[in-house]
Amino acid sequence: MTDSDIRHNENAESNGLDATDRKILNHIQLNFPITSRPYQTIANALDMTEDDVVRRVKRLRETGIIRRIGGNFGPDKVGYHSTLCAASVPPEKVAHFTSVVNAYTGVTHNYLREHHFNVWFTFIAPSVQTIRDNLARISSDTGISPILNLPSTRVFKISANFKL
Amino acid sequence: MLTPIEKKVIAALQGDIPVTEQPFLELARKLSISEDEFLNIVNDLNERGIIRRFGATIKHQKSGFKANAMVAWKVDESEVESVGRVMATFQEITHCYRRNPAPGWEYNMYTMVHAANEAECYEAVNRISKAVNQDNYTLLFSKKELKKTSMKYFED
Numbered sequence: 001m002t003d004s005d006i007r008h009n010e011n012a013e014s015n016g017l018d019a020t021d022r023k024i025l026n027h028i029q030l031n032f033p034i035t036s037r038p039y040q041t042i043a044n045a046l047d048m049t050e051d052d053v054v055r056r057v058k059r060l061r062e063t064g065i066i067r068r069i070g071g072n073f074g075p076d077k078v079g080y081h082s083t084l085c086a087a088s089v090p091p092e093k094v095a096h097f098t099s100v101v102n103a104y105t106g107v108t109h110n111y112l113r114e115h116h117f118n119v120w121f122t123f124i125a126p127s128v129q130t131i132r133d134n135l136a137r138i139s140s141d142t143g144i145s146p147i148l149n150l151p152s153t154r155v156f157k158i159s160a161n162f163k164l
Numbered sequence: 165m166l167t168p169i170e171k172k173v174i175a176a177l178q179g180d181i182p183v184t185e186q187p188f189l190e191l192a193r194k195l196s197i198s199e200d201e202f203l204n205i206v207n208d209l210n211e212r213g214i215i216r217r218f219g220a221t222i223k224h225q226k227s228g229f230k231a232n233a234m235v236a237w238k239v240d241e242s243e244v245e246s247v248g249r250v251m252a253t254f255q256e257i258t259h260c261y262r263r264n265p266a267p268g269w270e271y272n273m274y275t276m277v278h279a280a281n282e283a284e285c286y287e288a289v290n291r292i293s294k295a296v297n298q299d300n301y302t303l304l305f306s307k308k309e310l311k312k313t314s315m316k317y318f319e320d
Contacts, residue, residue: 025220025222028219028220029217029219029220029221029222030217030219031219032218032219032220034188034203034206034207034210034218035203036186036188036189036199036203037185037186038187038188039185040185050185054183054184054185057183057220058183061183064223065222065223066220066221066222066223067220067221067222067223068179068180068220068221068314069180069181069183069219069220069221070177070178070179070180070181070218070221071174071177071178071206071209071215071217071218072215072216072217072218072221072314073174073178073214073215073216073315073317074214074216075315077213077214077216078166078174078214078317078318079165079166080315080317084263084274086269098310098311101311102310102311105315105316106315107311108311108312108313108314108315109311109312109313110309110310110311110312111234111306111307111308111309111310112306112307112308112310113234113304113305113306113307114304114305114307115302115304117269117304119310120234120304121310121311124315146266146267146268148266148268148269149266150263150264150265150266150269150274151263151264152261152262152263152274153262153263153264154244154245154248154261154262155260155261156248156249156251156252156260156261156262157251157252157257157258157259157260158258158259159258159259160258
């Protein structure tokens with residue numbers, strides 16, 4: 001993560017966040033403390049009280065600005081395998097194909113795209129063979145074949161927008 | 165390799181942790197270990213890079229980046245490394261990978277490009293194409309999000 005990866009967006013004002021909310025959000029996206037009293041640690045860093053931080057984070061969580069607080073794991077680091085898959089699905093079959101594919105918990109992202117290959121999804125599983133078996137089953141359940149299986153061999157960049 | 169208790173801690177952290185004064189104490193109790201032990205394991209997983217990022221995930225649907233295109237490139241294998249490094253420097257690119265090609269699909273590099281609208285996506289891809297001196301590519305704009313969730317590991 002370098003400064004060049006961080007991009008500003010116009011989220012903040014439109015969501016009615018004040019400067020303190022933004023300060024907390026910028027802090028806890030990347031530096032959520034792994035301590036016994038994390039909100040006290042945040043309060044110390046931002047010159048606030050623990051009560052105030054907890055109250056604001058609860059509100060941001062309830063209003064949906066914060067989707068979740070937790071760990072994010074790279075599949076390869078926990079011994080799982082991941083791949084990108086693509087299929088060419090006729091428009092009238094997209095709904096059924098999507099319901100079959102999305103039922104797999106290992107399918108975490110799925111997008112309809114403007115292309116001959118129009119359905120693109122990611123598949124994460126404990127083994128390469130599990131992914132192959134599941135893709136074969138999806139083909140036989142939906143009649144859609146081939147499903148391209150495009151595992152990555154080299155990652156040059158993964159980044160996200162963190163700055164509010 | 166991950167130990168059984170590390171896998172349980174990972175499973176406990178991949179959801180939404182409670183917003184309370186001592187969230188890790190609650191999680192530790194569910195695993196019948198002490199808060200100290202839980203925190204030590206989390207810090208260790210963090211230092212080993214097994215946790216990519218620990219923190220809040222923010223809803224970004226109102227961000228200024230409304231268009232996103234996946235760009236698939238066909239790059240000579242001997243140039244993949246240098247091209248990937250240059251592509252990674254573009255702030256419009258959030259993800260950049262080399263992937264194996266497949267029968268009937270010759271592309272071997274992938275970039276996610278984010279911009280305010282489709283025209284700006286095209287403009288950015290044009291600039292990137294010139295910078296890396298590669299012109300065999302195809303743009304795939306996203307029309308609809310069909311699923312977006314985070315993976316649940318070690319839950320069975």
